[in-house]
Amino acid sequence: MDGNGRWATSRGLSRSDGHKAGTEAAKEFVTECLKLGVQHVTLYTFSRENWARPKEEISFLFDLLVRFMRREMDALIKQGIRLNIFGDLSELPFTTRQAIKTAVSLSSGGSKMTLNLALNYSGRDDIMRACKALCKKKLAPEAITEQALAAELYSAGQPDPDLVIRTSGELRLSNFLLWESAYSEFYFTETYWPDFDSAELHKALEDYASRGRRFGKTDAQLAEAESGKNS
Known part of the structure; x- marks a missing residue:
């Protein structure tokens, strides 16, 4: 969710104002996704690299x-x-940890959408953490499969993302869902996150819908698979 600070600066506002506007954009984004039947949404809220920002921010x-x-x-x-x-929530302030744990617990019965907040998150760190978990299990080399590693990631039990959206003109992954995004489609936009409203979301989804997802397959293999579905 990039561009809060630049959005604020372009309007003569403080970065805090930009972050406030960003939270409202996140609310609208999630609400619209829910209306459209999207069952899994992940918002990159705070990366491990973000600790380099000013303490006040x-x-x-x-x-x-x-x-x-x-x-x-x-x-x-x-x-x-x-x-x-x-x-990793352990490095977050106590009040923040408690509020998060309460929210997770109270919302645990929700069945229409899973909203993942990536907080103090790093894709590389997540993969390293999963590898360490497999080592602790003392698995034989042949038992270390993609499925075994995926089961140790924060995203375990959830589908890989179909679409990754990056706002504010940034053209990189920035350590986000590195394992899970192997076959994701990407949508890049110059729009700052606070301006990424429902209309912008629909643009992204329309662009995604126009693409043909191959997953490494040839046209003939895709046609054969589609034929099998329709038979």
Whole structure:
């Protein structure tokens, strides 16, 4: 969700104002995805690299997250949204950890959508963590499969993302879902995140719908697979 700061600067506002606008954009984004029947959404909320930002900004981000979750908790439950976390919460402030744990627990019965917040998250760190977990199990080399490793990731039990959206003109993954995005489609836009409204989401989905996903297969193999579905 890139561009909060630049969005604010372009309007003569503070970066804090940009982050506030970003949370409202996230709310609209999730609401629209729910209406469209999207069952899994992951928002890259705070990366491990973000600790390099000014302390005042980091503190504001976590306070904003706590206020937002407390304010929206009833709505999440009412809409059937289950909150889930990708990332290491142990390094977050105590108040933030407690608010997150409460929100995860209260929303655990949601069945219409799983909303993943990537907090203190790193794709590389997640893969390393999964490898260490496999080592602790003392598996034989032949038992270390893609499925075994995937089962140790934060995303275990969820489908790989069909579409990864990157806002504000950035053209890189930035350590996001490195394992899971192997066959994802990517959508890049110059739009800053606070301006990424429902209309922008529909543009992204229309672009995605126009593509043919191959997963490494040839045209003949795709046609054969499609024929099998229709028989």
